[in-house]
Amino acid sequence: MTTYWPSCGWELLQHDAHGRLLVTDDYLRHLLGRPELAPIAQSCDAEQALHRALLSEPRRSVADTELDRLQDADARANYAIWLRFRQRLLAQPTLEASYLQIFRSQVDVPPLLVHELTQVLLRQALGDACTPFEARAAEMLFRPQKIALPGDGQVMAADDDTVDRLAVASFGDLGELLRQAGAPLRSAELDVLRPEVEDDYWPRSEAHDWVLPIHHGQPGLEALCRVMERWIAQLLGLQVRVAVEREIDDEQWVWHVGLDAEASAVLNALYQGQEIESARMERMLCLFSLRFADPSAARPELAGHPVYLAMAMDAAQRLRLKPQNLLLNLPLARPS
Template structure:
């Protein structure tokens, strides 16, 4: 696996016979170093004692008696959540099996941060052997909320948390925040659209704020104005939508064991439309309305980022009543221009002939 995103701990995971990720003691030790779990000067004796015991033996069985006397209620709750998470993963046998258990339960009792870090580690596994910067950047959509903007006809996707932080600090951290609050002028942060000229820079940045400071162009077509008022429309050869399609196809193969092909499309012109899956909450509602023949307002149409067509390589992998039919996918931003892709939707809602 590429040495990306080491904060998610993928470097401390091994693969089982199925190729799914198994936690090592060092994986759990990394969690103990996270801000939510790390010791601070105010940590009480009971917390220090349990933290040291878990650092020594990360799979140690812990009872309520080990942390009920913590002085800080928030710290006590953090330990309860961490231990529930650890025990779920160990019981399931792999991160992928635990993830499937959580999403199939319909009642995930872990913070979104836990799920996002698990998905991030799994994505590293899914993209083993891939060196394409656009594919890696598109994969961030599976675990990082995006802010979508349209500039001069181009649809750009940027990491929401990173953009918010850069806007607040000028890219200079806490010092930048203080300077901006004091009215000091700061140079505008240079956020780049991922391009052939900077792909090596993207691939070389492993950690820190800059790691997510690249915008992904998710435009279907590029328009070039020619002399005499002519406009040439060309397919965007480096569209983030194509890269995202590749990521999602690998995601399905990894979890469900079925091969699919996914391609972005601009519209659904299919009188035999039988099945669709929204990749986020907004897209699900939009696709449901389109399927029912409900006319969308102009505002809702503008929220739709793209449609996709998914086909199974082997139609026998599909339910008999829809064999050979395409599955349409949708991706959309909400009214605030935010996109939170839900990769679990593909695992739960495809018309499979058998249970995964």
């Protein structure tokens, strides 16, 4: 059995007959272990007592008066956020349903917790038979990426937090290389994930220090297609096929979904016939098509047409994918 992302809490969850994830007390305890909530030496007695009580009974109600007794304002705010997040998780029968409901209503969950929820759902979607390329591509759905364009059509994705961390830790040439737009990431001492070294990903799956080539013809891009397919299957129960495309066929273009804010804006403008400045077009990284295995799952106007997907980096060469767009913006015949 392949082990990866061991700290995401997936092993603490249960699942129903359909493979959907069920919240457990141990998973709630796992969330209580986040550094924003774990008591420190300076924590007041009330804060330490509340943390112990929740570890003992993770679903217990917490009165406002209990929060008011916490001396540290940040601690009060963090517990209020956690309790609201817990309410979101427990209000639905599965984690999948909770995730969808978070985005179908007013989003009041911080990105850190959304990313944590996304990761554990991806862990379930990918299962134990996924490849290193699929696991690394899946990281793109819950961790922002720094994009480099070394030339010759290459597109390289590195974990944005890792790049920043190494840049700060390394003064001189290394830090400068990491900060330069388009600097070759290999020269910044980050390993590039290639078929001949792919198994080295597993023991470092939580280091987030692999560079993933995502230009045409690379296994990383195909892996991202498979990840998106499994994500939709896990969350919506629908089978789709995602493929890399070179361009949009205008005669086939009836629906599109941007995988990030930048791509959404560009696709919307192009669809409306607007001119796009060349700098923005150059930031478009990849185009995909999505087709439903069962055509009746889509709205009638999509018959015979694909859904076009696209992703793009911003002006700072960062890619921030929004996997929720794949769930909320597809032209489904019936809401899932």
